[in-house]
Every structure is written in structure tokens, then in C-alpha cells.
Amino acid sequence: MNHSKRTPYIFIAPAVILFAIFTAYPILASFYLSFQKYEAGVYSFAGLSNYIRLAGDSIFRTALTNTFTIFIFQVPIMIVLAMVLAAVLNSQLLKLKGFFRVSFFLPAVTSLVAYSLLFSIMLQNNGLFNELLGYIGIGPIPWLSDSAWAKVSIIMAMTWRWTGYNMIIFLAGLQNIPEQLYEAASIDGAGKIRQFFSITVPSLKPVILFAGILSTIGTLQLFDEPFNLTGGGPGNATMTLGLYIYENGFEYFDFSYGSAVAYVVVVLVAILSYLQFRITGDES
Template sequence: MNKQKYFPYLFLAPALILFALFTVYPIIASLILSFQRMEQGEYVFVGLANYARLFNDSIFTSALTNTFIIFIFQVPIMIFLALILATALNNQLLKLKGFFRVSFFLPAVTSLVAYSILFSIMLQDEGLFNNILNMVGLSSIPWLSDPFWAKFSIIMAMTWRWTGYNMVIFLAALQNLSTDVYEAADIDGAGKIRQFFYITIPQLKPVILFVAILSTIGTLQLFDEPFNLTGGGPGNSTMTLGLYIYESGFEYFDFGYASAIAYTVVVLVAILAFVQFKLTEEKK
């Protein structure tokens, strides 16, 4: 009879072994690697040298700055648009709700590489976007060759892809909210805009926090868009932390330094998540 209590662990063993092999081991190994450097074909322990090197690395500084610029602008815009769309699609009077929900969610299931290449084609000097601008009498914009517009292009592409994904999360939360509060607000004469800011957003605060943390993690790991759209250029103006980790590890084979950058990103995510928790914490 005592042996039977171990049976559940036998069923869990395959998943636990795979988790340990492909998740736990790489995390520990990369952490150890961040304190090492390749010298004469062998990894040697160098302490905090890889982390100290970050402070004198101008490319890392550019990557950190670019990542935070994209984060500061893209995440709030995307969350706000997702909230607006979710609120609009939750309206009982709206026709063809299923069609609109699927349409806005479709970008989220598009291949990252495919949609990045599609945007790179549309953003070329003679691409779709500039053709539309020329048709209405405006000058062409150097979307991918100007530092400002290159960042703007990445923000625009990310917003197009991820707004619908977050919209679905907000929509699921909205459908679980009680309608009594909205009915009372209608009786008191509160308009839809006031209801949105004073009823919907406060009630969705935990969900907004969840989406904000997910978006923060995704932005600090940003790789596909700058890699496929700009390659980190022009002049490292769109170099991100994720792209720099890739270049350090798989182009220059400096895996110890790449691991140090990766764990710096982990620390930044933890700090930003803590700040977001504090900012949305209920005051007693």
C-alpha cells in the first residue's frame, strides 16, 4: 500500500525529467557561463569581469537605451489600444463580433519572421507605405534608414502584432465583470468615456498588470523585429538587448558575455515587474 503513493511521481517523472533537462539545466549552465570567459580554447572563471565589461560597452548602452525607448512608447500604446478594442467588441449592440475578434487576433498567430519580412517590404523606399503617402501628396519617409523612423517602424510593427493578443485577454476579463455597476452608472448619468476610465480600468487593474508584465518581458527580449527589419541599424539605432545577446553569442561566439547580458535582462525584468506591482498596488 505504501508503494502506491509513489505512483503519481512515476507519471510525473517524464515531464519533470524533460523540464530539468531543457529548462533547469540551461538556466544554471548559462548562469555559471556568465562568470566565465574563453581563453586558449577553455573556459576559465573570471568572476564579475563580464558584468563589469557592460559598463564600458557603448553598444550595450545603445541597446539598453533603444530597448527602453521602444518599451516606454510601445507598451502603453498597445495596452491602451487593446483596452479600447476589447471594450468596443464587448458591446452587446455590435454586429459580427466573432468576425472582428478573429480579425484583430489574427496578427498574433502570424509567423514572427513572415510578418517582419512583410513589414520590411511595405516599409521600403518604394514600398506600400510611401506609395500611399505619395498618392496624397506627401513626401516619402525613410522608414528603415533613419534612426527615428526605424524605431517608429519597429514600434508600429509590434503594436500591429500584439494588440489583438492583449485585446483577447482584456475581452475575457470584461465578460466576467458585473453589469450592475454599469447600469447604476447609466442611471446616474455617467457617459461611456467616464465609465471606461472610472469603472472599467479600475476593475481591470490586475489584468492590466498581468498584460504589462508580459509585455515588459517580451519587449526586453525583443529580437525578431529589429533582426528582420533593420538588422540593428542604422548605426546601432535599433540594436536591442535581445539582438545584442544573439550577436555576442552566435556571431562573435562570446557566450560568457552573452550570458552576462541575458542575466542583466533578467534583473531588469524583475525590477520593472516590482515597480509595476508597486504602482498598481491597492492603497489601504
């Protein structure tokens, strides 16, 4: 291979090497580790014992239920809000578009730890949220100490952070829809709401699929919010799969079992992504 043919490989080599070391190797190593057990300071092959153990693990079932509960409520709410905001910010009648776009997107670039701690302060019994509710005669809500309200708190925090991120994705999609479609619909007597559901939503189907899959992956890996807001409590009410993987790996040092939980998440992401492809009718 002469010098000119080697040049492209030399340029991509650093990226390939870094990908192999920090992405490909950990993926393969954790998969192998999920079939191991650690006894007397030595790892040995354990077959499917870690995966069989999952079936009888009540905390795993709780984490799975909590994760899906948050997923079922949070992702649709966030996707709908992001789409509506994008449609509003794409309007020709709106002034100061740049200001509003930046304002809604700012939470997405805020530190995960910083915003989680900020929400934990605002959600205290004497925090901002309860103070505002007190002005309209609603008593203090146990946002972080009640199992149901703790889930609501996490959903609120995630929605605040990621709605603006998905809004930008939808906004990019909206700007690729030909304006002539809306003009033709107006001539035919279609109002703004009819145009939204007959033109905007169908045209955004690939973007909705993309945002939905990203949100699914992020929710099934949910860690920062429950870790910083509730610590998985009260009573494992906000224990998620991501937090359970962390506890097994870095608190109990049971990396084999934690790897098994991680690959259950991989399978769930694959199944949910496939279902989203089927529901949207995109089988490409």
C-alpha cells in the first residue's frame, strides 16, 4: 500500500483506536462479564445464573416497574410539548424567536448535577414549589418523601430539561416542510389545528420516531435525576434500572450482576425501538 492510500487510514486511526478502547471493548467485556461470577477473588463462568437471578430479584422488578412508569408518562408528555413549542416558535407571527429558542434550549446544556440539586431545593417542603402552591390555597406536597409524588418530581425535572432539546429537533424538521402545503390547505379552508394534524404531524413522522427512540434510550438509562433527587427512595419508589446498575457495580461491587442488568436494558431498548418503528409504519 503506497503512501497516498495509507493517508486516510492514518487520519481515522486515532478515532478507531479510541472507539475500540473506550466503547467496543467495554461493551464486549461487560457482555462476557454478565456470564461470570466472582468468588474468592476469582471470576469463573456461571452460565445464565445472573439472568436467572433477575427473575427472583424483587428490587429489579421494582426498578423495572418504576422505569416503565416514568417512561410511559414522561416521554409522551415531553414529545407533545416539544412538538407544540416547535410549532409555535416556527410561526411567522412570533417576535423574538431567537430569544425564545435559546431560553427553551438552555436547560439541555445545564449540568445534570446542578439542575438536579436545584430541583431538590425547590421541591423541599418549604421550597419554591410549595410556596407558590400555598398562595392558591394548596397545602405543602411531599414531593420527595411520598412514593407517587417522588415519581412526579422526577418526571417534572426530566421534562424541564429535555423538552427544549427535542423542540430543536422538531424545529429543524418543521423548517423542511414546504410552505406551499400550508398555503394550499388554507385555500381549501383548513384551519391551523387541521393543518397541524393533517400536515405537520405526518410530515414530522421520521423526526417523531428519532426523538422517541432517543428519549426511550435516555429514560431506560435514567440515573442522574433519581440519584440526586431521591436516592432511589422513598423505599425504592424511584429506583430505576440505571440506578440499580450503579448500586450493584459501585456499591456492592457485583459487576457481573450489574452487567446482566445492563444487558436487559439493551434488550428492552431494542424491543421498544422496534415497536416504535412498527407503530410509525417505518420499516426501512
